[in-house]
Amino acid sequence: MGFSRGAAVIGSGPNGLAAAVTLARAGVPVTLFEAAHTIGGGARTTEHVRAGVRHDVCSAIHPMALATGFFREFELAKRMSFVVPEASYAHPLDGSAGDHAAVAYRDLDRTAAELGRDGAAYARLLRPVLSRLAGTLDVALGGALLRWPSDLLAAVTLGARTLEQGSPLWNLRFREHRAPALIAGVAAHNVGPMPALANSGVAFVLGALGHATGWPVPVGGSQAITDALAADFLAHGGRIETGRAITDVRELADFDAKLFDTSARALAAIAADALPDNYRRKLERFRYGNAAAKVDLVLDGPIPWRDQRVADAPTVHLGGTRAEIAAAERTVALGGHPARPYVLLTQAAAFDPSRNQAGVHAVSSYTHVPRGSTTDVGPAVLDQIERFAPGFRERIVDVQVTPAAELSVENANYIGGDFSSGEVSLRQLLARPTLARDPWRTPAGDIYLCSSSTAPGPGVHGLSGWYAARSALRTVYGLGAPELALG
Template sequence: MRDVAVVGSGPNGLVAAVILARAGLSVEVFEAQDVAGGGSRTTELTLPGYRHDICAGAHPMALASPVFRAFDLAAHGVELLAPQVSYAHPLDGGRAGLAWRDLDRTVAGLGPDGPAWRTLFGPLVRHWPEVVAAAMSDLRRVPSDPLTAVRFGLRVLEQGTPLWNNRFRDEIAPALLTGVATHAITPPRALPAAGAGLLLGTLAHAGGWVIPRGGSQAIADALRAELERLGGRVHTGHRVNTLDELAPARAIVLDTAPADLLRIAGARLPARYAGRLRRFHYGGAACKVDFALSGPVPWQAEGCELAGTLHLVGTRAEAMAAERAVAAGRHAQRPYVLAIQPGVVDDSRAPAGGHTLYAYTHVPNGSSRDVSADVIAQIERFAPGFRDLILAHHVYTAADLPAHNANYVGGDISAGAMTLRQLVFRPAPRWNPYATPLPGVYLCSAATPPGPGVHGMSGLHAARHVLRDRFGIRADPLRLLASQAS
């Protein structure tokens, strides 16, 4: 009899599996795709030798997540490369906001809004571990540093309400912040988007948004290797259709969207809980476009060539207009484009002289439209001559994405809309969001707190409950991750 069966091998599922294996339990992971990793996979999508991240490309949480700080990715062979500029936000006319890893350098480049940027981010950067601890908790506990949590919360209230322009005088700094907030795939003047923007913006100046050498697959491979070292097993190409397939496991941990929980558990779920899962709202989606290029992107604004990540949309007002269109079920005429250029720090992603560019834009959930022409136009807007460098490109429409990761329902890469209610009550209003009404069955995906991102914290929180409730083990999961016992 296996102790634990884990369904899904994304970072959360693998983190939960490693923690449970380190507690001495027998663990098996079942993954529908042929390669483990979920949103952290890397493969050749365009031309031979050009390696592209399927979903996650840059990793603000790789240095900051309590999970990865305890696990120590570097000690497990993952080389994390930090661009000088964590992210950039070009504007028309050859201007750009640059979020350097150095907060002082960022402030110096923002002109009249430099002091405002410092007062916004300075206290958060100084106390970044406490900010992360509050934001990455299960949202059910009193923060370990209430003062820092209050500082963070007040800034979220400012940037998530009509007060958001009060501190800025120019247009570069607010655009720079809005580009980060728009990661939430919701209009950026909303509390969840503001929280995401302030957290990610803080991490840009506290270690940077790192890029793993060779691709995001390196993170998944490190976790899998550790699980297998501990005696665990990963079965790829195995789609689980019913809970019966996993018997007689003493605990089942699902790194899946609520829709897949409904599919797998079927009529076993109580009607009330099943109804809540059916009402779980999936939000705006992504259309992903990957490029093989003959050279680096010719950004017009100085400094953009040093950035690992770029947000391409223009001003704060343009970002709001684009995201409101998506929220209303329309395709934006000038969309928000998130671009990652790993070649800034990682020369292993393409043959000599070549480069890869990762890009996605937001579209309505379920969209089957190929918007690569709009993406190219938006890149060309800030990098004239970009079209001439394209050797090949590959498109995943929003409608395509679920075939490659079932958690992306309708192309929603956040595994659920980032509304205020669903930020706290993911996937249903329960004190313990990880436990389902079925004895021994737990959720650990991004559809549980703290939500999307490659941080592994949902896996950690779920593993804590599994250990305590099913096996009577009260060990600290972070201590288990930090241990190197064989």
Template sequence: MAEVVVVGSGPNGLAAAVIAARAGLSVRVLEAQEQAGGGSRTAELTLPGFQHDICAGAHPMALASPFFRAFDLAAHGVELLTPTVSYAHPLDGGVAGLAWRNLESTVADLGHDGRAWRALFAPLVEHWPDVVELAMSDLRHPPLRVRTGLAFAIRLLEQASPLSDNRFRDDVAPAMISGVAAHAITSPRAFPAVGAALLLGTLAHAGGWVIPRGGSQAIPNAMIAEIERLGGEVRTGHRVDDFAELATARAVLFDTSPAELQRIAGDRLPSRYRDSLGRFRYGNAACKVDFALSGPVPWAAPGADLAGTLHLVGTRAQAMHAEHQVATGTFADRPYVLAIQPGVVDPTRAPEGQHTFYTYAHVPNGTDRDISDQVIDQVERFAPGFRDLILAKHVTPAAFMPAHNANYVGGDISAGAMTTRQTLFRPLARWNPYSTPIPGTYLCSSSTPPGPGVHGMPGLHAAHHLLRTRFGIVTHPLDLLRGAAPAYR
């Protein structure tokens, strides 16, 4: 048995495995699915030649995450393509808010709300590495960035309150913020959602929301190649059902939901801890609909055709209403739809002249309803004629999400409800959220801080703990990624 075993091959588990291998430890990754990568896989879901990202499609954190900055995806052969417009937010009437990579271009587009947009984001964009380090910390030991932290906190409090309505005069800018906030699949005014909006909104103007050439699979493939180069092993099609299989490893990391940890570890977990994990809440969910198209989406709003990502819901009020409906367990009349059109920068995703189109819509947890008709209606609302381009579609209702990723309980792609408490205390309230009562066993999934996203940081934080406590390695994981030799206490 390897010294370090990782259960699950999502970006967080692979991040921990890369770090352990860089520390000179023997590593084995066990993945239940036949394809490694977790939420960053790519497959032909509709027609031959159409490459679809199974879950994550655009990657604001691939350039910004401390893990990926140190790992250096480009040096490992991953080509990250940057759309001119990070995201677009169409409204009725053929207009759209455009988050250009260049902040001043967005300011110019927003007219008299442009100055307010600059005041909101410019201080964060100027110090974006500090913003990322704060947001991507373990939330127990945040770096001391007083000025940036204060600027972020002031904006968080404003945008999470009715005061946010006083900053802008028109509908476009507030709709743009609400569209990004709704990535959290909760009310766009909830603190975690606003935090996500400020972080992702900052990155839209500081590097952009990149799309990997060939598909998101390129990211885990690069990490797997590094693990194997260092002598590690990644086994796919290997489902772990009993912790006894892992017991001889010196350290075990679970890139899984708390529910999967409970299933595998069973009575090895003390009853009090097990009961606490059982109270971990899973949030609202996503219904994923992928399309093969005969041509580009005919957006009514100029500039929307340049965006890699689009938020299709309408005004801030309409976004709030849609998310409220889902939160109460009903289906939104006009659901929030997140769309990604990789073909704006990556022609390899589909046969020449044709396009892949990725969407997911927010739905109540656990539903098996196919809402692709509502998704098509919502796209058609902002792109008349879209329906005529559809060659094929592939639908994954929320209830079927766990079949390809057990972490998505009931279709919750955030691996846990994004409430304020569960953002600060994932998966439960303890000083070290990664350790478990089983010696040498750690949780490193998106169910731990700093939460969901393709950034690898839960894996980095968990690896930091296990290197020190199990192996006496005091070299920081980021230094190991940059080539430093492991030092022992």
């Protein structure tokens, strides 16, 4: 098949850029359209709080950047720099001396040794998943779920542990607070009530990566990932048009293939006349989850954690015990704003000083809120940080609060502040956005969805774009997947 007219990619988040790189590497002429005036979507780093201090606008730490298929083949780690601390994430608690925090180190045995009576149980829970990490990642991130797993034992192992930690059985193997809190803090990356199977699956995938390749900090911020992808795309003949919103698929009539790094709802609106009614209705029924509200800070020094081990981790999960986190998430699911919310905090600048001016420290955080919330969560978030870091408030130089409703203004894919571009539930992991062997290709044939609204879901991994582009290469152009490594 020919490809004289080339392909259009709409949206320049990590998935859109991954799709564009893959197509361009195969020799297809590609034009990337971005409605904003800068590319990157959620993987951008700006001085939006204070001049000279760089904060990530959404994602900051990238557990999947060193381990997943697309970025490994693209050799991302050779194109930019990462700092990979020994401590992947930490979870402060209101404990007695020596029991103020749990820390997940890359070394599983070291982690277990600091978890008291539950250390051995924690290690037994995680070690089988780690021992079959490649198979685990294939099950969780390998694309469409309507296929036989490459490692059946890994699938069974992951499934059994996901069922345990995603059900009322989740505390049976533990006796203290530290180990279950450590797991709950990771599970809560997925917005939703707990326990739940989807949250539990997230905990095992991200937790296993924390004990394997680590949770790396990109030097220069998430923007460095965007820049590396864009540089390769342009080097292989790609074109980027910023400030160009596509509102009707007929604007793309001159292209052989159209790949949308947009929400499912946006695709339904843009391509309404080109899609069969039943498929369009499925896109319109695609459910969006609850949301995030951001609190970005500039401090005059490091956070004064009560337990100084917490300073060794770029990511900190705040919320107290597993029971407290579950209660906070339940409040959000019921439409409320918890007084003691779950807070995900990143102190990336402590590991990448290039983000700061001398004498100040950039810190980012977000908490979960009902979708569309306009509430100022600043006081509750600051109280939660102060709870585990007495004297923290005295170090605040500047603060910016972004309610959930404003996140969707910043990024149209974040409907109501849902940064996952669709609820991550068991049902919507199986059918994202529909149940199909090739969930990226629409019935229109030349139209593809390549955002987090499709498999394998949210995260800075580029996989949705990579899978969609490979489908388009195969079905539209009759081509195989290209090499992505540096020449």
